[in-house]
Amino acid sequence: MKRTEPFEFYQPASLQEASRLLKENGPGGRFLAGGTDLVIAMKEKGLVPKYIVDLKRISGLSGIREQSDGSITIGALTTMREIETSPLITKKYSFLSQSAAEVGSIQIRNRATVGGNMANATPSADGAPALIVLNATAKIVGANGDRTVPLEEFFRGPGQTVMTSDEILIELTIPKTGPRLVGEYIKFSPREMMDLAYVGVAVAYNLGASDKKCEGVRIVLGAVAPTPLRAKRAEAALEGQTLTETLAEKVGQIAAEEAKPISDVRSSADYRRAMVGAMTKRALLNAAAGPAKSWVERRERRY
Amino acid sequence: MKMNIQFSLNGKSISRDVPTHRLLLDLLRDEIGVTGTKEGCGTGDCGACTVFLNGKPVNSCLVLSGELDGAEIVTIEGLKIGPELHPIQKTFLQDGGAQCGYCTPGMLMMSKALLDENPNPSEEEIRFALAGNLCRCTGYAKIVQAVQDAAALLRNR
Numbered sequence: 001m002k003r004t005e006p007f008e009f010y011q012p013a014s015l016q017e018a019s020r021l022l023k024e025n026g027p028g029g030r031f032l033a034g035g036t037d038l039v040i041a042m043k044e045k046g047l048v049p050k051y052i053v054d055l056k057r058i059s060g061l062s063g064i065r066e067q068s069d070g071s072i073t074i075g076a077l078t079t080m081r082e083i084e085t086s087p088l089i090t091k092k093y094s095f096l097s098q099s100a101a102e103v104g105s106i107q108i109r110n111r112a113t114v115g116g117n118m119a120n121a122t123p124s125a126d127g128a129p130a131l132i133v134l135n136a137t138a139k140i141v142g143a144n145g146d147r148t149v150p151l152e153e154f155f156r157g158p159g160q161t162v163m164t165s166d167e168i169l170i171e172l173t174i175p176k177t178g179p180r181l182v183g184e185y186i187k188f189s190p191r192e193m194m195d196l197a198y199v200g201v202a203v204a205y206n207l208g209a210s211d212k213k214c215e216g217v218r219i220v221l222g223a224v225a226p227t228p229l230r231a232k233r234a235e236a237a238l239e240g241q242t243l244t245e246t247l248a249e250k251v252g253q254i255a256a257e258e259a260k261p262i263s264d265v266r267s268s269a270d271y272r273r274a275m276v277g278a279m280t281k282r283a284l285l286n287a288a289a290g291p292a293k294s295w296v297e298r299r300e301r302r303y
Numbered sequence: 304m305k306m307n308i309q310f311s312l313n314g315k316s317i318s319r320d321v322p323t324h325r326l327l328l329d330l331l332r333d334e335i336g337v338t339g340t341k342e343g344c345g346t347g348d349c350g351a352c353t354v355f356l357n358g359k360p361v362n363s364c365l366v367l368s369g370e371l372d373g374a375e376i377v378t379i380e381g382l383k384i385g386p387e388l389h390p391i392q393k394t395f396l397q398d399g400g401a402q403c404g405y406c407t408p409g410m411l412m413m414s415k416a417l418l419d420e421n422p423n424p425s426e427e428e429i430r431f432a433l434a435g436n437l438c439r440c441t442g443y444a445k446i447v448q449a450v451q452d453a454a455a456l457l458r459n460r
Contacts, residue, residue, distance in 0.1 A: 001345025
């Protein structure tokens, strides 16, 4: 494998300093978090950054915290492995820890950060659909101040986000959810691990205790459009209804119609579309059935 | 661009001027001469280059030297306990958990990471933990067996 070219390397101690480095040094710089996308792009795809700004010496950018208002904040430098194994996330949103566990290997997840997973904006990023169904927001800091955007509006296309070059994603926030929220993330790929999603489907809804009606339905598709995609017509078809297998099938078909997949080396667009239907149906039914207890069970119940 | 970094390697302190873009894998093998860690794919898929960085297994082919100031690194050379092989090394030997042996250092490091967290893993848990370690001789059955036997050895110690 090719080696990386030399580059200027900065390790700022504060966000202001990081942002200033980008402004002063101009185009061609890259922020470094876990490096599992950046270093691979440099080795495999010949990316040559003029300079690299390592964010890991800035304190306060990692960790998962429950706030007094019931929201959960996840620092951008929190690793995917931390999200996978966090007792708080596993208890409240097991499908979010599962989505983190779908990324690469344990070695990769010990380095890969949730901020990098978002900022790289790969359409197949496993972390995005689960965070978007949870209404997560992204806090961004730049030379011109802070702003917060819904994660749903953060992505602009493959590798493109709403951030300008001097801006840094510093935190994701999951607003407080109701006690009856259920959810599921299914990554569909022929290999059980170490593969990119052909299709990713995250769903979440509040499941009525006695009437079993679904409310606040959110369905987000990954890897089947230039950005993670909310299937709004599918959501509307389930809203206020009682989930049955027949209805789940119908909602899946609507989601399949809403998907905008492409054909590539992994899969044809038609196949991806069909799998969106099947996986959305399964995800809706699995969410109602409760969290999977092991990755074997999680794997088995994709089908 | 070079910078001075200080880090610990298998318990020994090292201070060195290194090019910031040098990969940890190359720093270990080519500059320090510790060659137990292997390069397979170079892109984080195969796990042959697995080392512990600050207590956690990572792919050393994706870590830049510039990131290493203050780091604690343990490689396969640091797995032995004094002069004795680590129980995981013993059971890989005993069970034939290696064919050509190229993936073995990474397999051993990852197996240690698993057993540190989970002293009694099921076969599925072992396969989950070793998903990022590829063996092209495809001798996975004996590798899984070796991890199970190592777990038993460690539990009975």
